[in-house]
Amino acid sequence: MPDKHRQKKPKTKKAEKSESIWAREVFLSGQQTLQSIVGSSPIPTFIIGKDHLVIYWNKALEELSKIKAKDVVGTGQQWRAFYKTKRPCMADLLVDEFQKDVPQWYAGKYLKSNLIEGAYEATDFFPELGKRGRWLRFTAAIIRNAKGSVIGAIETLEDITQAKRAEEALIKAHEDLEIKVKERTVDLAKANNALQEASDRLSIILESLPIVSYTCTNGNKNQSFSFVSKSIKEITGYMPIQFTSDPFFWQEHIHPDDLKRILTEIKSTSLKGTHTFEYRFLAADGSYRWFSDHRRLISPGRRGRNYIIGAWQDITEEKRIRQEGRLRVQQMMQSHKLKALGEVVAGVAHEINNPVSFIANNIPLLEEMWNAIEPILASNGASHTDWSDKGLSYVEVSTNMKEIIEEFKIASLRIKRVIAGLKEFARTDEIVEKKPVQIEEVINGVLIIVGAQVRKTVSRIDLYIDSNLPPIQGHFQKIEQVIANLLINAHQSIPPERKGRIIITARKLDRLKAIVIEIEDNGAGMNQDLLDHIFEPFFTTRRDMEGTGLGLSISYGLIKEHNGAIGVLSRPGLGSRFSIYLPLEDKKKIEVRPAVLCLDNDSKYLNEIKMSLTGVIDWHCDHKDTAEDVIAFLEEHPEVDIFISEIKLPAMNGWELLKKIRERFPLLPVILYSSAASALKQEAKTAIGPDFLLKKPFKMFQLKNIIREIGRQKI
Numbered sequence: 001m002p003d004k005h006r007q008k009k010p011k012t013k014k015a016e017k018s019e020s021i022w023a024r025e026v027f028l029s030g031q032q033t034l035q036s037i038v039g040s041s042p043i044p045t046f047i048i049g050k051d052h053l054v055i056y057w058n059k060a061l062e063e064l065s066k067i068k069a070k071d072v073v074g075t076g077q078q079w080r081a082f083y084k085t086k087r088p089c090m091a092d093l094l095v096d097e098f099q100k101d102v103p104q105w106y107a108g109k110y111l112k113s114n115l116i117e118g119a120y121e122a123t124d125f126f127p128e129l130g131k132r133g134r135w136l137r138f139t140a141a142i143i144r145n146a147k148g149s150v151i152g153a154i155e156t157l158e159d160i161t162q163a164k165r166a167e168e169a170l171i172k173a174h175e176d177l178e179i180k181v182k183e184r185t186v187d188l189a190k191a192n193n194a195l196q197e198a199s200d201r202l203s204i205i206l207e208s209l210p211i212v213s214y215t216c217t218n219g220n221k222n223q224s225f226s227f228v229s230k231s232i233k234e235i236t237g238y239m240p241i242q243f244t245s246d247p248f249f250w251q252e253h254i255h256p257d258d259l260k261r262i263l264t265e266i267k268s269t270s271l272k273g274t275h276t277f278e279y280r281f282l283a284a285d286g287s288y289r290w291f292s293d294h295r296r297l298i299s300p301g302r303r304g305r306n307y308i309i310g311a312w313q314d315i316t317e318e319k320r321i322r323q324e325g326r327l328r329v330q331q332m333m334q335s336h337k338l339k340a341l342g343e344v345v346a347g348v349a350h351e352i353n354n355p356v357s358f359i360a361n362n363i364p365l366l367e368e369m370w371n372a373i374e375p376i377l378a379s380n381g382a383s384h385t386d387w388s389d390k391g392l393s394y395v396e397v398s399t400n401m402k403e404i405i406e407e408f409k410i411a412s413l414r415i416k417r418v419i420a421g422l423k424e425f426a427r428t429d430e431i432v433e434k435k436p437v438q439i440e441e442v443i444n445g446v447l448i449i450v451g452a453q454v455r456k457t458v459s460r461i462d463l464y465i466d467s468n469l470p471p472i473q474g475h476f477q478k479i480e481q482v483i484a485n486l487l488i489n490a491h492q493s494i495p496p497e498r499k500g501r502i503i504i505t506a507r508k509l510d511r512l513k514a515i516v517i518e519i520e521d522n523g524a525g526m527n528q529d530l531l532d533h534i535f536e537p538f539f540t541t542r543r544d545m546e547g548t549g550l551g552l553s554i555s556y557g558l559i560k561e562h563n564g565a566i567g568v569l570s571r572p573g574l575g576s577r578f579s580i581y582l583p584l585e586d587k588k589k590i591e592v593r594p595a596v597l598c599l600d601n602d603s604k605y606l607n608e609i610k611m612s613l614t615g616v617i618d619w620h621c622d623h624k625d626t627a628e629d630v631i632a633f634l635e636e637h638p639e640v641d642i643f644i645s646e647i648k649l650p651a652m653n654g655w656e657l658l659k660k661i662r663e664r665f666p667l668l669p670v671i672l673y674s675s676a677a678s679a680l681k682q683e684a685k686t687a688i689g690p691d692f693l694l695k696k697p698f699k700m701f702q703l704k705n706i707i708r709e710i711g712r713q714k715i
Contacts, residue, residue: 041058041060042060043060043156043157043158044058044060044061044063044064044065044156044157044158044159045058045060045061045154045155045156045157046058046061046072046078046091046154046155047091047143047152047153047154047155048076048078048091048092048095048152048153048155049095049151049152050095050150050151050152051076052076052092052095053074053075053076054072054073054074054075054076054077054078055073055152056069056073057069057072057073057078061081061157064081064129064134064157064159065080065081065082065129067080067081078091078092081128081129082126082128082129082136083126083128084128087105088101088105089140089155090102090105090106090110090120090122090138090140090155091140091153091154091155092153093105093140094118094119094120094140094141094142094153095142095150095152095153097142097150099118099120102120106120106122106124109122109123109124110122113139113141116141118141118142119139119140119141119142120139120140121137121138121139122137122138122139123135123136123137123138123160124136124138125164130161134159134161135159135160135161135163135164135165136157136158136159136160137157137158137160138155138156138157138158139155139156140153140154140155141153141154141155211231211311211312211313212228212229212231212232212235212311212312212313213227213228213229213309213310213311214227214228214229214243214309214310214311214312215227215307215308215309215310216307216308216310217305217307217308218297218305218306218307218308223247223250223251223266223308224247225243225244225247225250226244226307227240227244228240228243228244232312235283235289235312235314236281236283236284236289237283237284237285238283238284251263253281253282254279254280254281254282255279255280255281255282255288255608255611256699257280257612257699257700257701258279258280259279261279262277262279265277273296273297274294274295274296274297275294275295276292276293276294276295277292277293278290278291278292278293278315279291279293280611281312282604285603286603286604286607287603287604287607287611288607288608288611289314289316290314290315290316290318290319290611291312291313291314291315292312292313292315293310293311293312294310294311294313295308295309295310295311296308296309296310316611352415356412356415359408359412360412360415363405363408363409363412366405366408367405367409370401370402370405374398374401377394377398378394378398434473434474434475434562434586435473435474435475435476436471436472436473437471437472437473437474437475437476437479438469438471439465439469439471439472439479439506439515439517439582440465440469440506441476442476442479442480442483443463443465443483443504443506443517445480446480446483446484446487447461447487449480449484450484450487450488453488453491454487454488454490454491454502455491456491457491457492457494457496457500458490458491458494458500458501458502458521459499459500459501460499460500460501460502461501461502461503461504462501462502462503462504463504463505464503464504464505464506464507465504465505465506465507466506466507466508469506469507469508469515470508470515470584472515472562472582472583472584472586473586474562474582474586475561475562478558478561478562479558479562479582481554481555481558482555482558482559482566482580483517483519483580485552485554485555486519486555486578486580487502487504487519489552490502490519490520490521490523490576490578491521492523493521493523493524493525493575493576494521494522494523494524495523495524498522498523500521500522500523501521501522502519502520502521503518503519503520503521504517504518504519504520505517505518505520506518507635508584509581509636509638510636511636512581512583512590512592513583513584513585513588514564514581514582514583514584514590515581515582515584516579516580516581516582516638517579517580517582518577518578518579518580518638519577519578519580520575520576520577520578520667521575521576521577522574522575522666523575523576524572524573524575525570525571525572525573525574525575525576526568526570526572526576527570527572527711528711528712530570531568531570531711531714532714534552534568534714535552535553535556535566535714536553559580559581559582562582562583563583563586563587563588563589563590564580564581564582564583564590565580565581565590565591565592565715566578566579566580566581566715567579567581567592567594567638567639567713567714567715568713568714569641569667569668569713569714570667571667571669574666574667575666575667576667577667579638579639592639592715593615593639593715594615594639594640594641594712594713594715595615595616595617595637595639595640595641596613596614596615596616596617596640596641596642596643596644596707597617597619597633597634597637597640597642597643597644598610598616598617598618598619598644598645599619599621599630599644599645599646599649600618600619600620600621600645600646600649601620601621601622601646601649601650602646603620605646605696605697606618606619606620608700609644609700609703612700612703612704613703613704613707617637617640619633621646621649621650621651621652622650622651623650623651624651625649625650625651625652626651626652627652627656627657627660630652630657630660630661631660631661631664634661634664634665634668635664639713639715640668641668641669641712641713642668642669642671642707642710642712643661643668643669643670643671644670644671644672644673644703645657645670645671645672645673646672646673646674646696647672647673647674647676647679647680648674648676648679654672654674654679655672655682658670658672658688658689658690659688662688669691669710670690670691671690671691671692671693671694671703671706672690672692672693672694673693673694673695673696673698674695674696675695675696675697677695680693680695691710692706
């Protein structure tokens with residue numbers, strides 16, 4: 001058995017030379033075959049022997065390297081085609097079986113062939129080839145003899161310059177594109193940042209404004225919202241997504257009384273550019289808010305669909321201020337009208353006073369002269385023939401003369417009273433210093449003066465005066481004059497056949513820092529038309545009873561002089577109640593307006609009523625509230641002129657509450673309502689009924705019509 005570990009004897013130079021010569025002989029003997037196979041190949045190729053001498057250099061390589069075969073065959077100068085200085089080609093490394101040195105010379109540029117064992121492939125740039133150098137992909141493989149011994153190597157080359165440069169151009173173009181993309185990305189990012197900043201600023205502006213911006217489709221009924229600004233949450237308590245996700249959300253939250261009108265307006269204005277309308281919108285807390293809705297139709301063109309951009313503005317407070325403003329304007333008009341009229345009246349009174357004084361002063365003289373002449377005529381001229389010639393008689397003349405003089409006296413006195421009233425109405429004698437006045441003393445003094453006259457038609461006068469009332473700063477006689485005038489008016493309004501009753505109350509109102517005096521009667525009462533003119537000068541319903549129509553206008557002016565207010569609540573057939581408000585602080589003016597008290601445990605319905613009426617005081621009832629609490633509240637709020645209540649309350653029954661209100665405030669209009677049919681049926685034992693009974697839910701315009709029919713307190 002041969003020893004496997006026995007080392008082979010190294011070949012001698014002589015042996016290597018003989019093998020190279022043998023290989024050359026082999027190639028030379030097969031030159032014709034070689035030329036036909038390799039020489040005609042379009043692939044540049046060269047072959048070297050074991051001694052590194054070039055055996056073959058084909059024509060394609062001649063074209064590539066510009067080196068003729070005759071100049072290199074038989075030499076070891078194959079490197080000249082690729083490098084400036086001598087260095088091994090890959091074929092040289094394979095011939096010497098120095099594959100381990102391949103990475104040293106072709107680091108990162110080679111790889112082993114997957115097709116031929118012991119062969120290598122590489123790609124490299126050769127700057128010496130051509131004018132600008134060339135990229136070559138080359139493959140080198142060992143040539144072995146029949147015994148398997150290395151006798152040479154073959155190396156083929158492929159010019160891939162164009163492909164490589166195209167690849168480089170593509171890479172460069174890609175890099176340029178990436179640079180441009182990065183630049184565009186940076187520019188786009190800057191633009192996006194600028195756009196975002198502008199959007200953020202716009203959002204801040206929109207969120208800061210007291211409006212809600214929105215966009216929606218141009219539908220006649222369903223408004224499909226695509227955008228609603230975040231400020232909607234602050235106004236209504238709803239999130240924007242609730243509007244955009246549900247196409248019926250907006251419509252379902254419009255007040256039922258406004259919905260039909262709004263849908264009609266939207267339909268009629270769907271083709272117009274802009275439109276504005278107002279309606280009530282139900283907020284998340286159950287309250288209704290007044291919205292001003294301003295919208296504009298946008299038409300993008302033929303390709304785009306029309307849509308709406310708009311803005312909602314909460315005008316609830318503006319509505320309230322407008323309503324209060326109208327009341328204030330009415331009060332100011334009344335005040336200015338009386339002031340202007342006072343100036344006119346003062347001038348008229350002055351002009352009338354002189355001739356009336358002349359007449360009044362001469363009536364006694366005329367009477368004295370007649371009394372002196374009458375006896376003379378009676379004794380000497382009663383039978384004179386001239387009486388008959390003139391168609392007169394002494395008795396007739398004497399009688400008529402006495403009646404004429406008496407009528408002169410009555411007419412003169414009446415004119416004097418009118419002038420005195422005119423002067424009283426017009427005077428503004430603020431020079432007189434105000435002093436502390438005890439209201440109880442004033443009332444008692446008035447009863448002493450006019451009590452006997454009042455009791456002619458009044459069988460009962462009830463006094464309810466709080467003890468220890470603080471004094472006010474004012475004029476005793478002027479306040480006395482007002483109360484006396486109101487008492488006389490009260491007794492004159494009571495029909496003779498009715499059992500008359502007058503209630504006088506006086507109490508302190510801490511919330512107004514005032515004293516209120518009320519004079520209530522069960523007389524004929526007045527309708528709203530009369531109440532609208534009651535404080536105007538010369539307006540009277542007793543003209544045939546020598547009424548001048550100045551009493552209440554004078555009283556109005558005297559109370560205003562004390563920075564107070566005077567109001568009247570009257571019901572035809574039931575009576576009237578006059579309320580006088582006098583401030584405890586001299587310089588403070590009383591500001592009071594008619595109010596509606598509404599009770600319910602349904603806060604949503606309370607808010608709906610409050611949004612529909614002016615001056616509503618809403619009372620959300622719970623189990624702690626009692627009828628006594630309601631009566632006490634009405635005592636402290638005499639400006640309440642209408643009472644509205646749900647019948648089924650947590651701790652109260654509307655019918656029992658009605659009974660207690662009627663006992664204490666017989667003139668106060670009461671409206672009861674309920675959704676329960678059983679609650680609307682009046683209890684058999686309860687003989688007292690409300691002014692109106694409504695089935696809940698009811699339309700707000702019904703309630704408005706009822707209140708318009710009832711009328712409001714005049715203050």
